[in-house]
Amino acid sequence: MAGKIVVGVDGSAHAAAALEWAAEEAALRSARLEVVHAWTFVPVATPADSGLVPMAWTDNVELLDVTRQAAQDAAAAQVADVLGPDHEATITVVENGSAEALLAAAGDADLLVVGNRGRGNIAAALLGSTSAKLADEAPCPVVVVRAQPEA
Secondary structure, three states, X not given: OOOEEEEEOOOOHHHHHHHHHHHHHHHHHOOEEEEEEEEOOOOOXXXXXXXXXXXXXXXXXXXXXXHHHHHHHHHHHHHHHHHOOOOXXXXXXXXXXXXXXXXXXXXXXXXXXXXXXXXXOOOOOOOOHHHHHHHHHOOOOEXXXXXXXXX
């Protein structure tokens, strides 16, 4: 039973648990594993202008490149930490909101896997806003994986 499993990662313990579960499921199904890490860029203002005048566009382009590279490095590091250096997963880094990026990646997937919470501000929520949106809108079945509670 081949196919494609998409899993979202964001550097959190919940994403690591989802990645581990997705990799095991992909091995059972002989499916491809696509790891998706979404990120967004927010242009910054100079400290002197209190945000009224944005930085020169060339400064933002350089910052955009650095931010993109940091997102790629973070995704690769989490995948290597969880799956080891010799994994067969495909890592996709997308500049978009997490739900939007995962919905797009899941368009041709057999399964979408996410952690129950990510890096959101409401740490007490049992089901994060991204996982809830995905459960409602994904074009394929969604598995929400809970991380083990921290000791």
